[in-house]
Amino acid sequence: MxxxxxxxxxxxxxxxxxxxxxxxxxxxxxxxxxxxxxxxxxxxxxxxxxxxxxxxxxxxxxxxxxxxxxxxxxxGVRLVAVSDEDYPSALRQASDPPPVLYVKGELPRTDYCLAVVGSRDCTAYGERAASYFAGALARQGIPIISGGARGIDTAAHEGCLAAGGRTVAVMGCGLDMDYPPENSALFRRIVRQQGALVTEYPPGVAPLPANFPARNRIIVGMSQGVLVAEAARRSGALITANIAADEGREVYCVPGNIFDHTSVGCHDLIRTGAKLVDTPQDILEDKDGWELHMRRHVSQPTIFDAVKLEKDAPAVPVTELGGRLLQVLQGGACTLEELTERSGADFAAVSMELLELQAAGLADVDQAQRYYRR
Structure with missing residues (x-):
């Protein structure tokens, strides 16, 4: 409920x-x-x-x-909340995870997923590259995440399925809509082959242009690395790559034809720090560094982390006042004065209780000794 x-x-x-x-x-x-x-x-x-x-x-x-x-x-759709055990753990650590996902099929349960993205208006070379990388990595047990769109996304999903792998299509609309319509058979195959269709949008939401940048953050959030197979300079795939860099995910790019405008975006990304890859082995050899790379970029615990930790952590006995203070702190950091006002207790009692909560590891205070947080 x-x-x-x-x-x-x-x-x-x-x-x-x-x-x-x-x-x-x-x-x-x-x-x-x-x-x-x-x-x-x-x-x-x-x-x-x-x-x-x-x-x-x-x-x-x-x-x-x-x-x-x-x-x-x-x-046959499940609602998976951010506090649920099967919510993608990498997505939970992202800066803006959806509070709830609509999921049709099975979410991957693995430490490593790779996103494959690129232009909708791609060349045969781009499609071949996306399919080649997705298939080779799927055969190594790596799930492939993409956006279900025509072009590079479709090639990545198809390559993964052909290799017997599991893939996730993150949609920019409700799951009652097949978009693009020509991929309806592909979406059914994804679910049959133990993959999943995922969205944060309720049924009835159309694939509006404004939905897709938000969709891209979920593609990135579910992945530890993002491969850009082909992208023009003004491609939406570049937005996804920039989100990945901001979230601490590795960004890989397939080099392209210097005379083809659809390669310019990838080459720009390589110039600014993305890793050039021309074989799937390049990514496999780099895979061991994904988790360490993400740890270096994970921000301070968010309210979403607090939900998960509260659900999983063993109970620690607290007093009635301690429980009230923790309830207040669930809403965010507070000063001692704010905690006193909202809890309805006196200043001295709140001060002593906060010391007990800190000793139990249930509360903390910033370096200036001003703001308390859960």
């Missing part, structure tokens, strides 16, 4: 915002409580702007959780 209402919260547009939704579910005691909350209760959390609250209240009547549940049951 939590995942269903979490999906409903995310489906309200304009809504509350992805990161705010997870904080609100912690503050108010669950996704259903947030979905059904009145404007006063939402404003009282101080987690969202008044305008966002008004938009949410005005638009939520158009979203029926029962409709989402019916779609998932009829189409």
């Amino acid at each position: 939590h995942n269903l209402y979490l999906a409903a919260l995310c489906a309200v547009v304009p809504g509350l915002g992805r990161k705010q939704i997870v904080k609100l579910t912690q503050r108010l005691g669950g996704a259903r409580a947030v979905f059904e909350a009145d404007a006063e209760a939402l404003r009282a959390t101080r987690l969202v702007r008044a305008a966002a609250v008004e938009n949410f209240i005005a638009n939520r009547s158009a979203v029926w959780p029962q409709k989402i549940a019916y779609f998932c049951q009829q189409e």
Whole structure:
């Protein structure tokens, strides 16, 4: 039920915002409580702007959780929340992971996945390169992540499937739509071959141009490395490569024909630090460094990490006041004064309880000794 209402919260547009939704579910005691909350209760959390609250209240009547549940049951789709064990761990560590995913099929359970991206309007050379790399790496047990689009994406999915591998297509629309329509048979094969179709968009959402940059961050987030098989200078694949660099993922590029404009984007990426690869072995030999590379770029724990840690960590006994303070800190860092006000306890009691929580490893304070966090 939590995942269903979490999906409903995310489906309200304009809504509350992805990161705010997870904080609100912690503050108010669950996704259903947030979905059904009145404007006063939402404003009282101080987690969202008044305008966002008004938009949410005005638009939520158009979203029926029962409709989402019916779609998932009829189409064999699962809702996977960021706090669930089978949520992709690499995606959870990204800077902006979706609170919930719609998944049809099986998500890969492995330490390494490779994204293969490139232009929709590609050459035969680009298609061949994408298929070649995807197939060779799939035979080594590496799942291939791509976007299900025509061109390079299609070649990567096809190459992986032909090699007997598992692939994931991340969609920029609801899973009730096959986009592009000519790939409907491909999408069915992906699911049959123990891969998955994934999206953050609820049923009924069309493949609007604005959806695809957000889709690309999921492709990157699910992968430890990104291979750009072919890209022009103004290709969407370059946006994906830039997201990958920002997220600490390795970026690989296949070199192309110097006389062909579809190779210019890859060559620009190579000049600025992407790794040139001309055989799948180049990536396999570099694979052992992926995890270390990601660790160097992982940011401080986010609210999404807190959800997962809270679910998995063994319980530590705390007092009633300690529980209230931790509940307040679920919404973000607070000063001692803010904790005193929100908990309703006196200053001295809060100070002593914070020391106990820090000793138990349940709370921390910044170097300036001003802001406490969970």
